[in-house]
Amino acid sequence: MLTLDFHKTGRHFLQIPGPSPVPDRILQAISLPTIDHRGPEFGALGLKILSGIGRVFKTVHPVIIYPASGTGAWEAALSNTMSPGDHILLYETGHFATLWAHLARRLGLSVEVLQWGGTDVHLPGAPGWRHGVQADLIAQRLGADREHRIKAVCVVHNETSTGVTSDIHAVRKAIDSAKHPALLMVDSISGLASADYRHDEWGADVTVSGSQKGLMLPPGIAFNAISPRALEASKSARLPRSYWAWDAILESNQTGYWPYTPNTNLLYGLSEALEMLEAEGLNAVFARHQRWAAAVRSAVDAWGLPIQCADSKSYSPVLTGVILPPSVDADGVRKNILERFDMSLGAGLGKVKGRMFRIGHLGNNNDLTLLGTLAGCEMGLKMAGVKLAGSGVQAAMEHFSAPSHSGAVCGARADHRIACGV
Numbered sequence: 446m447l448t449l450d451f452h453k454t455g456r457h458f459l460q461i462p463g464p465s466p467v468p469d470r471i472l473q474a475i476s477l478p479t480i481d482h483r484g485p486e487f488g489a490l491g492l493k494i495l496s497g498i499g500r501v502f503k504t505v506h507p508v509i510i511y512p513a514s515g516t517g518a519w520e521a522a523l524s525n526t527m528s529p530g531d532h533i534l535l536y537e538t539g540h541f542a543t544l545w546a547h548l549a550r551r552l553g554l555s556v557e558v559l560q561w562g563g564t565d566v567h568l569p570g571a572p573g574w575r576h577g578v579q580a581d582l583i584a585q586r587l588g589a590d591r592e593h594r595i596k597a598v599c600v601v602h603n604e605t606s607t608g609v610t611s612d613i614h615a616v617r618k619a620i621d622s623a624k625h626p627a628l629l630m631v632d633s634i635s636g637l638a639s640a641d642y643r644h645d646e647w648g649a650d651v652t653v654s655g656s657q658k659g660l661m662l663p664p665g666i667a668f669n670a671i672s673p674r675a676l677e678a679s680k681s682a683r684l685p686r687s688y689w690a691w692d693a694i695l696e697s698n699q700t701g702y703w704p705y706t707p708n709t710n711l712l713y714g715l716s717e718a719l720e721m722l723e724a725e726g727l728n729a730v731f732a733r734h735q736r737w738a739a740a741v742r743s744a745v746d747a748w749g750l751p752i753q754c755a756d757s758k759s760y761s762p763v764l765t766g767v768i769l770p771p772s773v774d775a776d777g778v779r780k781n782i783l784e785r786f787d788m789s790l791g792a793g794l795g796k797v798k799g800r801m802f803r804i805g806h807l808g809n810n811n812d813l814t815l816l817g818t819l820a821g822c823e824m825g826l827k828m829a830g831v832k833l834a835g836s837g838v839q840a841a842m843e844h845f846s847a848p849s850h851s852g853a854v855c856g857a858r859a860d861h862r863i864a865c866g867v
């Protein structure tokens with residue numbers, strides 16, 4: 446029998462930017478007995494979650510739910526709408542954007558990458574990985590594409606590798622200002638249910654997401670929210686697809702079912718997560734994340750270290766990237782923090798490996814877990830010999846206890862309405 450002897454006393458601090466900590470209420474829901482996925486109870490569950498998830502994406506159009514990780518949803522978005530050799534424009538804001546480009550090339554698409562062209566003293570090897578999408582660059586490129594060769598514009602809403610969010614509505618306006626028919630594909634895998642996101646209002650054609658971030662579920666569910674234009678495009682798109690094909694899934698979904706065996710127990714969890722988010726209200730969820738993010742940034746500022754996101758208007762409410770002095774190995778700092786304090790922090794990925802670490806502040810956290818997180822970081826940084834300008838923990842405590850920042854005290858607890866007295 447498997448012995449879970451890797452579990453230490455107390456709760457592990459899972460402070461990576463997803464998978465995020467799963468609330469007990471969701472874990473309990475997932476542990477219920479598996480039911481017949483063709484039976485009547487399942488159909489009712491299916492209809493409930495299919496309508497609930499639309500409210501999270503803020504769409505009145507279909508949302509496809511796959512038993513997959515986010516990468517599957519990337520593939521589904523492209524394989525349902527594109528044809529072999531189609532040209533797409535992808536804006537590189539970080540590691541996940543580059544992985545999406547790589548996947549698109551493997552599918553047989555021609556990928557053109559746009560990127561911020563400036564220089565940067567803190568991350569000279571990856572200057573574009575500190576900024577969000579520059580919508581004007583997209584408008585310029587589309588304006589020059591008079592033959593409309595570009596079939597899709599792909600952008601990441603919340604770049605999980607950098608802690609930078611992008612203005613998706615501005616990208617839609619850029620496409621419209623160029624009078625270009627390209628579809629707008631958005632990865633909001635780590636933005637959804639933590640950062641404000643509006644699929645319909647912002648004019649996204651396909652929004653890709655996953656379960657393991659703001660939805661507070663384990664990994665294993667992926668989503669495609671689709672616009673009528675994307676659905677129309679899927680009728681003539683010729684990339685091969687079967688498992689990912691929207692048409693068969695949409696047909697089964699009409700009665701709450703899937704054309705194959707769905708991940709029943711994770712869907713119990715999704716149903717629970719949707720109830721929790723609706724009870725709290727999405728605006729309160731977004732405000733809670735903004736508050737946590739501001740406290741974490743106040744800590745990083747107090748340490749005197751650069752926040753990876755260089756534009757204050759693009760700060761992520763989900764995670765904060767912390768750049769370390771070039772002489773310090775950020776992976777070594779994370780390893781030490783894991784061994785000494787049982788806390789996982791996000792690694793620097795791809796071009797910024799070893800140069801920075803990421804603090805996740807999303808989902809089922811609260812003020813005190815974040816203060817513990819910052820204390821673990823502060824101790825780890827000091828142990829690594831990083832000279833800190835001041836105490837980040839102190840700065841965050843002041844932030845949290847300031848009357849103007851008190852907010853809801855109870856984070857994502859299931860019984861939050863009782864605890865908050867609302």
Ligand code: PLP
Pocket residue numbers: 463514515516517541601603604605606632633634635655664
């Ligand atoms: N896109 C973003 C922004 C992500 O954060 C991730 C994973 O963290 C992915 C795509 C890939 O998703 P997955 O690892 O679930 O396949």
